[in-house]
Amino acid sequence: MDVRTICLGILTRGDATGYEIKKLFEDDGYEHFVEASFGSIYPALNRLTEEGYVSVREESQEKRPDRKVYSITPAGRTAFIASLLKPLPEDRHRSPFVFAMLFADLLPASRVSAMLDAYIQQAEEKLAHLNAHDSASKSSGERFVTGFGRTIYAATLEFLRTHRAEIEQEQAAQAAE
Amino acid sequence: MDVRTICLGILTRGDATGYEIKKLFEDDGYEHFVEASFGSIYPALNRLTEEGYVSVREESQEKRPDRKVYSITPAGRTAFIASLLKPLPEDRHRSPFVFAMLFADLLPASRVSAMLDAYIQQAEEKLAHLNAHDSASKSSGERFVTGFGRTIYAATLEFLRTHRAEIEQEQAAQAAE
DNA sequence: GTTTGCATGTAAACGGTTACATGATTGG
DNA sequence: CCAATCATGTAACCGTTTACATGCAAAC
Numbered sequence: 001m002d003v004r005t006i007c008l009g010i011l012t013r014g015d016a017t018g019y020e021i022k023k024l025f026e027d028d029g030y031e032h033f034v035e036a037s038f039g040s041i042y043p044a045l046n047r048l049t050e051e052g053y054v055s056v057r058e059e060s061q062e063k064r065p066d067r068k069v070y071s072i073t074p075a076g077r078t079a080f081i082a083s084l085l086k087p088l089p090e091d092r093h094r095s096p097f098v099f100a101m102l103f104a105d106l107l108p109a110s111r112v113s114a115m116l117d118a119y120i121q122q123a124e125e126k127l128a129h130l131n132a133h134d135s136a137s138k139s140s141g142e143r144f145v146t147g148f149g150r151t152i153y154a155a156t157l158e159f160l161r162t163h164r165a166e167i168e169q170e171q172a173a174q175a176a177e
Numbered sequence: 178m179d180v181r182t183i184c185l186g187i188l189t190r191g192d193a194t195g196y197e198i199k200k201l202f203e204d205d206g207y208e209h210f211v212e213a214s215f216g217s218i219y220p221a222l223n224r225l226t227e228e229g230y231v232s233v234r235e236e237s238q239e240k241r242p243d244r245k246v247y248s249i250t251p252a253g254r255t256a257f258i259a260s261l262l263k264p265l266p267e268d269r270h271r272s273p274f275v276f277a278m279l280f281a282d283l284l285p286a287s288r289v290s291a292m293l294d295a296y297i298q299q300a301e302e303k304l305a306h307l308n309a310h311d312s313a314s315k316s317s318g319e320r321f322v323t324g325f326g327r328t329i330y331a332a333t334l335e336f337l338r339t340h341r342a343e344i345e346q347e348q349a350a351q352a353a354e
Numbered sequence: 355g356t357t358t359g360c361a362t363g364t365a366a367a368c369g370g371t372t373a374c375a376t377g378a379t380t381g382g
Numbered sequence: 383c384c385a386a387t388c389a390t391g392t393a394a395c396c397g398t399t400t401a402c403a404t405g406c407a408a409a410c
Contacts, residue, residue: 001273002397009280019361033275040398042363063407065361081283088273088292090299096178096265098210098325103186104318106258115265122267141281144344148275148336155332159325167321179369196389217370219391240379242389 001089003040004048008080011054011072018042018068028142029130032149045070053079104167116164120157127153178266180217181225185257188231188249195219195245205319206307209326222247230256281344293341297334304330 010021018041025031036044045068048054053076056068072080097119104112130149138146187198195218202208213221222245225231230253233245249257274296281289307326315323 001271001276006276009276012280012283017361018363019359030276030279033270033272035269035271035398037399038362039364039400046363061360064359065405067361080280084277084280084284085288088277091270091272091274092212093210093268093270094178094212095210095268097268098322099178099183099186099207100261100265101325102207102316102318102322103189103257103261104321105316106189107261111262139279139282140344140346141279144281144340145275145279147340148278148333151332151336152329155328156325159328163321163324167317169317194389195391196387200388212370214371215390216372216392223391238388241387242376242378244389 001034003036003044005080005083006034006036007041007044007048007070008053008072008076008083011070012077012080015069015071017070018045021045029126029133029146029149032126033145048076052076101167109168113164113168116160116168120160123153123156123160127157178211180213180221182257182260183211183213184218184221184225184247185230185249185253185260188247189254189257192246192248194247195222198222206303206310206323206326209303210322225253229253278344286345290341290345293337293345297337300330300333300337304334 006025007021010016010024016024018038021041022036022038025034025036045054045056049056049070052073054070054072056070059067059069061067097115100107100115101112127150130146130153133146183202184198187193187201193201195215198218199213199215202211202213222231222233226233226247229250231247231249233247236244236246238244274292277284277292278289304327307323307330310323
């Protein structure tokens with residue numbers, strides 16, 4: 001899913017600035033599934049404007065920088081929905097952590113434990129973040145996605161806690177050689 | 178995790194050609210966590226050779242194209258382990274499916290159901306692929322990773338099956354308006 | 355007084371994918 | 383006969399990240 005489509009999607013929920021688009025994603029916990037940086041959002045928004053998929057109005061603010069508030073146009077809405085009707089690209093998961101675990105036997109036991117600790121802590125934080133969100137005032141799609149995220153993180157934590165010993169013990173054996 | 182590091186990692190398990198590196202990853206089910214295409218593997222291998230992290234020997238074969246078999250050098254092994262001792266980059270998950278579910282209310286009910294069906298089927302296939310693999314003749318790290326994958330796919334399927342109605346019903350309500 | 359938040363943008367660099375080129379063999 | 387497997391490689395293209403530039407205000 002490219003940044004263009006992501007921007008259009010968010011704008012179907014209401015007007016927003018480029019800055020807000022980024023914040024919205026982070027606050028709502030969707031950054032677990034889709035990402036975008038400012039360096040890609042701003043150019044995407046400019047291109048969408050040129051193409052007529054969004055419109056802009058500039059707002060001057062006191063004590064704050066000027067902002068450009070974007071609205072999706074009917075053409076943009078149509079294009080967005082069309083993009084969801086096309087076959088979706090497959091998921092991509094890249095996990096340096098999992099890759100590293102593959103080679104646990106080459107690493108010092110302390111490093112493996114540290115990696116596990118860090119990864120577990122991150123998962124806990126992400127889960128807490130998802131739980132912190134009130135499920136009220138959300139569409140069913142949003143509740144579904146939040147629930148999905150919670151399920152994945154919970155399963156991840158459960159697995160890591162019950163199985164970490166299996167690679168940590170291997171380490172102990174190695175070290176004792 | 179860049180392709181260079183991935184190649185080095187695989188070569189710690191034994192010599193391989195660029196072609197085999199790709200196949201190994203797919204067969205072992207690691208493509209769920211790390212990806213690499215030929216277009217990135219071959220240049221990576223050439224660069225690693227220049228840098229002295231791997232060595233090559235060319236093998237002429239009858240009835241098959243020539244192959245270049247790569248071996249990791251001591252320097253490569255050291256560099257690989259060093260890369261796993263540095264702080265790991267964070268996981269990246271990009272799921273066009275999850276993104277689309279966020280906007281289920283904008284789509285025809287049939288499309289939402291079709292997306293769910295397709296995603297569930299894919300998860301089933303990936304899970305079956307992981308289960309098909311004998312856990313014998315694997316390092317503890319490999320068993321750990323395979324188990325982790327199984328857990329995630331199982332949790333995914335469980336969630337989707339028990340919660341899909343929540344977004345499909347919304348659709349029904351919309352359609353009835 | 356430094357960091358954080360608000361706010362937009364550009365440019366270079368990067369890493370990677372896609373498509374293409376080549377070509378023999380085996381299996382369906 | 384066609385598709386798949388084996389096998390390597392290049393080049394164009396793509397989207398994105400990173401770093402930088404700017405600047406004020408509020409919070410700590």
